[in-house]
Amino acid sequence: MKRSNLVLTARVVALGAALTLGASQAQLMGTPAQLAAQPTLKGFSAQGGGLVSGATRVTADVAGGRVVGVFVESDSVSGLARGIGAGWGVAEKDLPTLTQNLSNPQLLAAARTGYVDLTDDSGTDLIALKITGEGNSTRYLGYVAMKVWPDSAFPPVKAAAGSVGAPNVLRIFSDFQCPYCKQLWDTSMRDWRAAPASFRVVHYEFPLSFHRNAQGAAEASECAAAQGRFMPFADQLFANFATWTPLDPKDAPAKYAGYARAAGLDTAAFKTCVGQRTFRADVEAQMKAGMAVNVQGTPTVFLNGMKLTDYSDAAELAQVRAVTTARPGAATLIDARLQLFR
Template identity: 40%
Template sequence: MTSRSSFLVAALLVGSAQAQLWQTPQVTATQPLLRSFKADGDVLRAGQARIELDRVGQRVIGVYATAPKANTEEVARAILAAWGAPEEAVPSLKQVLDDPGFQKQAAAQLFEEVSEDGASAVQVRLRDGSWQAYTSLKVYPRDAFPKVSAPLGDAAAPAQLDIFSDYQCPYCNQLWHSSNMAEWRSKPSVYRLNYHHFPLSFHPLALPAAEYSECAADAGRFWEFSDRLNEHFGTWTEQQGAAARQSFAAYAVDAGVKQDALDRCLAQPRTAEIQAGADQLQRTLGVRGTPSVYLNGIKLTNYSDAAQIRAIRAVTEAGPGAGKVIEVRLKAMR
């Protein structure tokens, strides 16, 4: 078993346990997994092992641990404490940390693994005979998200939403018609929406639909065209290629795109460019499916969870912000 799969096994043992990231420092410090540690504010100690709780406001956004090389159990407990893991997860992760192969890897460079839901990450480094381990929210910087042709909302809006979507995806259609999308679009001074194309290979009409949407964007009608695509989802998704393209053209004209402008745009195909952009998103952000929604650089595990949205906004919009706090830690570990 490789170190990566072992980390995943340990994470999966968390099951339905509530993640300690987002909790108050007091809640995180008093969980049974850290019973051997003594707390002094945001610092916890057990012998030579030390844990620091990074927080923004009253929410823990990162758990940083240092310990001598031999203290792998304390390091394992610190890592798993950020996930709210049960006691039985400790031996599995300790075994990974004790593995010479993993130790060699962690000594050569910073090891990182993003959680299965994409919302948190663990980073481990072994340097000068001591462990450094940091489990934190996974916050992507603004420049990790490519520019889009038709952002919706004010440029200075505090809540930046990046939506990765496939027009032929039924779950994306549900998102489009959701009360969440309606709220985001109705508050341009609060939310700025960035729509990223992520056509899935098993949806043959998603790529041509995206191409027509970019032509609509050239005419300043991206969102109007997308509204019509989603409104008539049950019609064009039952059509074959040529018929679907006729529908796309009709939706574009209905949305306000001039036919001659549409024809000129379509004469210069953009499918390769759109697909290349999706491939880049998969590599850099690990996007796997649609819809995927990121709020201020953090992936929403449930876009309809109002409490999660409030929590993310709380730790990213208050200074200095979770992204900056986490980056300072990681810079020292690299």
């Protein structure tokens, strides 16, 4: 399996289908019945655990009652497009455009050795392509699936709350000067922290460059984390949001010291840590890790490795919990299927 730097990559193919055609992840995370009812699969019949029409077979990978991946095998690009289009919820009238995108010579050449890429910059789902055989024996394999990031994609940090053994791990990339991050902290965060047996909450620094006090606040919070008091200090930062965020960056550390005292820290050690910028490199490393998992803004929340589109949507959280905690779960099913493209 390899990823390419093609001008027209699989990511562009997906964007052509999702943005130009107006469908993105329409059937991923839907039910198997919803997938089978897609117009692009009209005329397909259930056979041997899949949906078949001629030489094209479409198979759903299902975890927790939801479709987490759609695998297609065909003897033609048009058949490949039907399976991928079903996974994306592409309308019948738009299949020619998707077929044309998938027929790009550079993309087909890359698929000869196996191709896997994220479908767009949000990093929520992926596409895999592979071509085998020659002439009449040519076979086209395709797969669209949710992206489940492994634990190894996230660096270990001390800023966490909840039981280490909790079945659900929330990883939050946040900026202390971001008003939307404060909103999360004041709402959903309270609920998650109130259920430590169910949720492990892990905080990652992602200070945005246009927030002039965000970097300093991030470094200060890491100093608090080093003393095991990240959450109480973060509570102070967000509770006093309107006070310190407008300050000149040179004046903000004095406020941080007061918040550290209120949060029960050793203020002398805290001031030294902040003054020496002890955790500057750690903050930068967390930002780098965030960009590697396609964090584009704050707050960005991952639940059990899957990026949430709306952290406040109870239905979405329930679906993600269902597919990631099922046995086998989404990550296991998707990883096993991707072996075919390596």
